[in-house]
Amino acid sequence: QKEVEQDPGPLSVPEGAIVSLNCTYSNSAFQYFMWYRQYSRKGPELLMYTYSSGNKEDGRFTAQVDKSSKYISLFIRDSQPSDSATYLCASEPGGYNKLIFGAGTRLAVHP
Amino acid sequence: DAGITQSPRHKVTETGTPVTLRCHQTENHRYMYWYRQDPGHGLRLIHYSYGVKDTDKGEVSDGYSVSRSKTEDFLLTLESATSSQTSVYFCAISNGTSVAKNIQYFGAGTRLSVL
Numbered sequence: 001q002k003e004v005e006q007d008p009g010p011l012s013v014p015e016g017a018i019v020s021l022n023c024t025y026s027n028s029a030f031q032y033f034m035w036y037r038q039y040s041r042k043g044p045e046l047l048m049y050t051y052s053s054g055n056k057e058d059g060r061f062t063a064q065v066d067k068s069s070k071y072i073s074l075f076i077r078d079s080q081p082s083d084s085a086t087y088l089c090a091s092e093p094g095g096y097n098k099l100i101f102g103a104g105t106r107l108a109v110h111p
Numbered sequence: 112d113a114g115i116t117q118s119p120r121h122k123v124t125e126t127g128t129p130v131t132l133r134c135h136q137t138e139n140h141r142y143m144y145w146y147r148q149d150p151g152h153g154l155r156l157i158h159y160s161y162g163v164k165d166t167d168k169g170e171v172s173d174g175y176s177v178s179r180s181k182t183e184d185f186l187l188t189l190e191s192a193t194s195s196q197t198s199v200y201f202c203a204i205s206n207g208t209s210v211a212k213n214i215q216y217f218g219a220g221t222r223l224s225v226l
Contacts, residue, residue, distance in 0.1 A: 043217035
């Protein structure tokens, strides 16, 4: 079992839809959680960074961590075609400076 | 790309030849990483460095070596390239010393094809 599991999709939604992207993790020591966005043929870029449980909002994006169920979510409101990308979740236990990545979910938002 | 330059950006080589990929940063970050990205596997850590001349293995280090003689440069070498090493290689850096110290910033990637 991988330490971070992520459904690879692809996920196709119409413009304006609410998108939910999810990951599960197995290591209860994970404390830091990140979401990266990767456009085709580009490097990953940090989208959201959270520590421990709870929600964090940034514009149309909300990151949610539920440590009791080891579940990480990213919600995108009012999705746009420009949101079409691969989204990678990542976790780190703290103190190791090494991230564990999910496989990435490919999202397509069509007009 | 956060002051990270990877070179070359594309390379085609033959099985059995040595290949060196370079990562150069202008951020003076302590940590540097090499990943490979393959369909269905996401990003997998090859090697990382936590300082000049300080390196350690990652998840998929077999067939790869690294060197870091200066803070700004981290080299990844395939001693004898194999077709299984055809992949997209990403370099990343992190500060390691301040708030949100474990956030990694990525370069644009190198596409390597081993024929």
